Amino acid sequence: MKKPELLLPAGSTERLRCALLYGADAVYAGLPGFSLRSSENAEIDFTDIKDNVKYVHDRGKKIYLTLNLFAKDREFKNLPRILDIVRETEPDGLLIADPGVFYYVSEYKRKNRLSTPLFISTQANVCSSHAVKFWQNMGAELCVLARELSSEDIKIIREECPDMKLEIFIHGAMCISYSGRCLMSAFMAGRSANRGKCAHSCRWHYTATMVEDKRPDETYIMEEDEHGSYIMNSKDMNLMLCLSKVLSLGLDSLKIEGRNKSEYYVSTAARAYRNAIDDYFSNPDGFDPSPYAAELDTLHNRGYTDGFFNHAPNGNSQKYEHTQSTSAWLYAGYVKETITDGFVFAVKNKIFKNDEIVFLSPNGMVNITLKIDEIRPVKPHKNNPMPTEISPSPQGSDIIIRFSDFGEMAETAKKHVATLMVARKKNNL
Numbered sequence: 001m002k003k004p005e006l007l008l009p010a011g012s013t014e015r016l017r018c019a020l021l022y023g024a025d026a027v028y029a030g031l032p033g034f035s036l037r038s039s040e041n042a043e044i045d046f047t048d049i050k051d052n053v054k055y056v057h058d059r060g061k062k063i064y065l066t067l068n069l070f071a072k073d074r075e076f077k078n079l080p081r082i083l084d085i086v087r088e089t090e091p092d093g094l095l096i097a098d099p100g101v102f103y104y105v106s107e108y109k110r111k112n113r114l115s116t117p118l119f120i121s122t123q124a125n126v127c128s129s130h131a132v133k134f135w136q137n138m139g140a141e142l143c144v145l146a147r148e149l150s151s152e153d154i155k156i157i158r159e160e161c162p163d164m165k166l167e168i169f170i171h172g173a174m175c176i177s178y179s180g181r182c183l184m185s186a187f188m189a190g191r192s193a194n195r196g197k198c199a200h201s202c203r204w205h206y207t208a209t210m211v212e213d214k215r216p217d218e219t220y221i222m223e224e225d226e227h228g229s230y231i232m233n234s235k236d237m238n239l240m241l242c243l244s245k246v247l248s249l250g251l252d253s254l255k256i257e258g259r260n261k262s263e264y265y266v267s268t269a270a271r272a273y274r275n276a277i278d279d280y281f282s283n284p285d286g287f288d289p290s291p292y293a294a295e296l297d298t299l300h301n302r303g304y305t306d307g308f309f310n311h312a313p314n315g316n317s318q319k320y321e322h323t324q325s326t327s328a329w330l331y332a333g334y335v336k337e338t339i340t341d342g343f344v345f346a347v348k349n350k351i352f353k354n355d356e357i358v359f360l361s362p363n364g365m366v367n368i369t370l371k372i373d374e375i376r377p378v379k380p381h382k383n384n385p386m387p388t389e390i391s392p393s394p395q396g397s398d399i400i401i402r403f404s405d406f407g408e409m410a411e412t413a414k415k416h417v418a419t420l421m422v423a424r425k426k427n428n429l
Contacts, residue, residue: 001247003281004254007167008270010063011259013048015266016056018334021362021419022267023274026062028095030259031082053089062092067105068121070098079104087114093142097123106139117141122169125179127153129160136164142252143167146179147237148308154249165252170243171269171296172257174234174307176202202232234313238304240293243276244284246309262348264331265299267360272296275365291365298329332357333392338418342402344378351375351399353388361416368406368413376400 010016010027019027029052049065056063065086071079083105086094094116096102108114119142120126120135126143135143142165145154149168158166175182175193182193184201191197210220237257239246246254254277256269276292296304303326305313333348351357353375359368375390378398390397406413 002250003277004247004251005062006270006273006277007064007253007255008266009256009259009261010052011261013052015261015263016052018263018267019270020056020059020061022270022360023362024061024270026064026092026253027056028064028066028255030066049085050089053091064093064095064119065091066095066121067101068095068097068123071101076104080108083108083112083114086116087112091116093117093119095119095121095144097121102138102140120144122146122179129157132157132161132164132166136161141165144169144255147174148179150311151242151245151249151309154251158250167253167255168246168251169237169257170239170246170254171273172237174237174305176232176234202234206232233302235303235305236301237307238293238296238301239306239309240272240276240289240296242306242309243289244280244287247277247280262331263334264348268295268299271360271362271365295365298327300325300327302326335417336398339400341404342400343417344398345401347390347392347397347399350389350391359413359417362419363416366412366416368409368416370401370406373405
């Protein structure tokens with residue numbers, strides 16, 4: 001059995017670095033204007049791409065760029081410039097969904113000696129071995145399978161396509177529409193999900209009504225309770241408890257969704273799945289996924305589902321009551337830099353004096369808990385140099401945490417926190 005690649009989202013340079021630090025084998029990032037992240041929302045632009053590709057390659061890891069929107073004719077005019085950048089930076093793969101884009105890029109490859117492999121995005125709805133073989137014959141080297149497939153479906157595809165690289169999603173938000181090809185946001189908000197501007201209309205609160213033909217003036221409200229109903233609000237995918245079964249399928253890459261998620265999300269997901277995969281391969285018979293599943297419970301989530309992996313989703317896969325996170329934890333911030341006697345901590349959610357924050361070490365599953373006895377702003381306000389709470393702000397809300405604050409854990413903190421990118425905080429709201 002081969003160990004699959006662990007693939008994490010890189011919606012920004014910081015998240016890219018977090019993913020690698022916490023155990024990702026590879027990351028994927030969007031090409032501005034040509035991925036399912038709109039150019040105005042993209043946090044990685046063309047000036048970043050070259051530096052990020054080099055950063056990843058210098059660490060012996062891989063980076064894939066997404067070119068997976070459904071393009072209109074006028075947008076093809078920009079493709080040569082984008083592909084020139086791809087040829088210059090040499091990423092490890094291009095993810096494409098649109099057959100027209102795939103054909104265009106294939107022709108560019110042939111004429112310009114572009115060596116970057118072409119991959120097929122989940123948006124292409126690859127659901128069978130026949131579809132895989134079609135794309136393989138077209139020149140694709142990897143297919144990201146549709147999320148609507150069961151483990152049995154995936155097993156058949158693997159057996160029928162032994163020489164094609166296959167990838168599946170194992171964690172992240174589930175779309176209400178087929179393989180993410182949703183028109184609802186475009187219809188209701190004028191923001192197309194397939195153009196990187198999804199308004200997440202499926203997460204909105206709706207009240208359904210019923211009108212009888214002969215009583216048009218009488219409207220009956222259908223709702224589960226006084227709050228209405230979130231009738232299209234899927235729980236998030238989480239295959240950690242199915243990981244043994246996932247790994248038995250012999251896939252090449254396991255993908256985590258979330259290019260718009262926080263550094264904390266990327267780091268925690270990478271660390272949990274990295275250690276779980278390594279744990280399984282070191283001792284398959286004794287593998288217990290529960291500690292890693294507990295770690296994933298700390299992430300912002302709508303509740304978890306195994307999606308289509310074990311069976312078609314039922315009512316338990318939906319979150320009808322609300323869209324709030326079920327987690328009791330918040331993202332507190334990250335270690336920005338190390339100083340002589342401690343480090344500078346960038347605050348990302350409000351922190352109160354006497355809060356406990358938990359630092360996630362990238363070295364295994366080590367956690368270090370610290371009680372915040374004092375809040376020491378890097379730039380203290382003259383009228384309030386030692387505040388009792390601090391909130392994130394555009395002007396900066398960095399605080400100083402000293403190694404001596406850890407007491408008996410000081411040496412452990414020096415060893416594990418020096419390279420730490422992310423911390424977390426229990427929700428006390």
